[in-house]
Amino acid sequence: MAGDRRFEGPSDLHLHSVHSDGTESAAEVMAAAHRRGLRTVALTDHDTTSGWAEAAEAATSLGMTFLPGMELSAHSDWRSVHLLAYLFDPDDRGLRAEMERIRDDRIGRAERIVRSIGRDYPLTWDDVVAQTGHGATVGRPHIADALVARGIVSTRGDAFDTILHPRAGYYEGHYAPDVEKAVALVVAAGGVPVVAHPTPAGRARMMAIPLLEHLIGIGLAGFELDHRENTEEGKRILRTLVDEHDLIVTGSSDYHGHGKPNVPGENTTSDEMVARIIALGTGSRPVYP
Ligand code: AMP
Ligand code: FE
Ligand code: FE
Ligand code: ZN
Numbered sequence: 405m406a407g408d409r410r411f412e413g414p415s416d417l418h419l420h421s422v423h424s425d426g427t428e429s430a431a432e433v434m435a436a437a438h439r440r441g442l443r444t445v446a447l448t449d450h451d452t453t454s455g456w457a458e459a460a461e462a463a464t465s466l467g468m469t470f471l472p473g474m475e476l477s478a479h480s481d482w483r484s485v486h487l488l489a490y491l492f493d494p495d496d497r498g499l500r501a502e503m504e505r506i507r508d509d510r511i512g513r514a515e516r517i518v519r520s521i522g523r524d525y526p527l528t529w530d531d532v533v534a535q536t537g538h539g540a541t542v543g544r545p546h547i548a549d550a551l552v553a554r555g556i557v558s559t560r561g562d563a564f565d566t567i568l569h570p571r572a573g574y575y576e577g578h579y580a581p582d583v584e585k586a587v588a589l590v591v592a593a594g595g596v597p598v599v600a601h602p603t604p605a606g607r608a609r610m611m612a613i614p615l616l617e618h619l620i621g622i623g624l625a626g627f628e629l630d631h632r633e634n635t636e637e638g639k640r641i642l643r644t645l646v647d648e649h650d651l652i653v654t655g656s657s658d659y660h661g662h663g664k665p666n667v668p669g670e671n672t673t674s675d676e677m678v679a680r681i682i683a684l685g686t687g688s689r690p691v692y693p
Contacts, residue, residue, distance in 0.1 A: 411469040411682070411690065414672040415444035418475070418488060418600065418628065418656030420663075422537035423447075423455035425545035427661030430455035431462035433668075436659065438466040440669040444678055444690075446473035446490060450541045451506045453494040460691040470691040471681070475600055477506050477578070478586035480611050485583045485599065488628060488654075491685020492595025499593040502581055507541050509579035514542045520574045521547070521567060525556050544568050545663055560663050583611070584619065591623035594687025598654055599624065601631045603638020610638050613645065620649050625684060630655025630671035652680050 420426030421433045428436065430447055437445045445468055447459040456472050463470035471490055478485040492499060514532060521527050531550035536542055548563035557563045567574060581589070590597040599619075603610045616624070627642050628634075630653075646653055655671035658664070682690055 411675075411678060411692070412443040413675045413678065414442050414669060415675070415678045416442050416656050416659070416669050416671070417444075417446035417471060417473060417490065417654055417673050417678070417681075418448050418631070419445060419659045419668060420449055420475075420661070421447060421455045421459070422540055423452050424449035424475075424541040425543045425660060425663060427549075427663045430459035433659065433661070434459055434462035434466060434468065434470075436661075437463075437668040438468060440667065442468060442669050442672075444469040444471065445668075446471035448473040448475045448488055450475050450543060451477055451503050451510070452541045453503075454539060456494065464691055464693040467693045469693060471678075472688050472691075474503075476503070476586050476590065477580040478583040479580045480583045480615065483609055483611065484577075484580070485586070485611065486601065487583065487586045487590065488598040488600045489590040489593075489595040490598070490681050491688050491690070492590055492593035493687030496589075496593035496687065499589045499595075502586075502589055506578065506580055510542045513576050513578040514544075514547060516576050517544070517547060517574050518550075520576075521551075525551070525554075525567070527551060527554055527556065545660070549663075583615075584622065587619050587622055587624050594685060596625045596652070596681050596684045597623065598626045598628055598652060598681075600628050601633040601658065602627045602629070602642060603634045605633075605635055607638075610641075613641070616645060617649075620645075620651065625681070626652030626654060626677075628654045628656055631658060632666060632670065633658075652677050652684075654681075
């Protein structure tokens with residue numbers, strides 16, 4: 405498309421490394437994707453681009469095409485919304501400022517959660533720092549790993565089901581832009597915004613159709629429909645919207661190393677859709693092997 409070099413599937417455009425809450429280095433993530441037979445991949449760490457260079461080098465040396473990406477934290481009312489962004493300019497000032505604000509606020513928020521948990525369990529901020537990559541985007545998964553290291557819970561999943569569950573009373577949110585602002589920032593940076601896992605369990609957790617139509621109007625490009633957390637009912641509703649507006653549909657694993665059971669390539673994105681993403685993105689280019 406548009407003079408671009410060819411890429412080949414299968415493609416998985418949603419993978420995490422230690423630059424956020426994955427458990428493997430960017431190069432290890434690319435190796436895991438390659439072992440699963442993937443040919444085109446994106447690294448989509450939360451709120452950061454710091455893994456791009458290492459991932460691009462590792463992916464291309466394994467013969468895979470690399471798409472620069474990110475999973476940007478956002479919100480819609482009380483809902484946490486994750487916005488996948490591809491091929492944006494990593495030096496765009498508006499988007500960078502927002503990413504830095506989110507990452508900064510995540511640190512204070514994690515410290516407050518840990519202080520609160522520390523009143524009831526033997527957990528310190530140093531425990532969490534020990535589980536977090538240098539400069540990585542801090543999240544509850546790092547607190548979960550610290551709880552595991554302390555022997556308080558046995559896995560990340562257990563931590564999320566118990567101490568990190570909002571019902572346990574230690575939960576705090578962090579700053580994140582409104583989803584409308586998030587879409588606008590990604591578009592202004594030449595990127596392609598796609599809502600990650602858009603229909604998790606519980607109807608109310610899905611953004612309302614009129615809001616989604618508004619977001620499409622300002623440049624939302626598509627939805628990550630094939631993701632293990634989406635409900636069938638939600639996918640049916642979104643497919644109607646996709647057909648009406650000729651949107652991009654992706655499928656991906658959301659691999660987090662051993663932090664989640666998800667494996668690279670468990671869902672994939674079609675060649676046609678990858679080509680559309682590449683044709684739409686103007687802020688950075690894929691890196692070919
Ligand atoms: P945070 O953004 O700090 O609130 O943490 C949310 C992150 O936790 C998401 O990006 C998920 O990757 C991870 N997460 C959520 N639930 C679970 C779970 N049950 N097991 C492992 N990781 C989870
Ligand atoms: Fe995550
Ligand atoms: Fe997510
Ligand atoms: Zn993710």
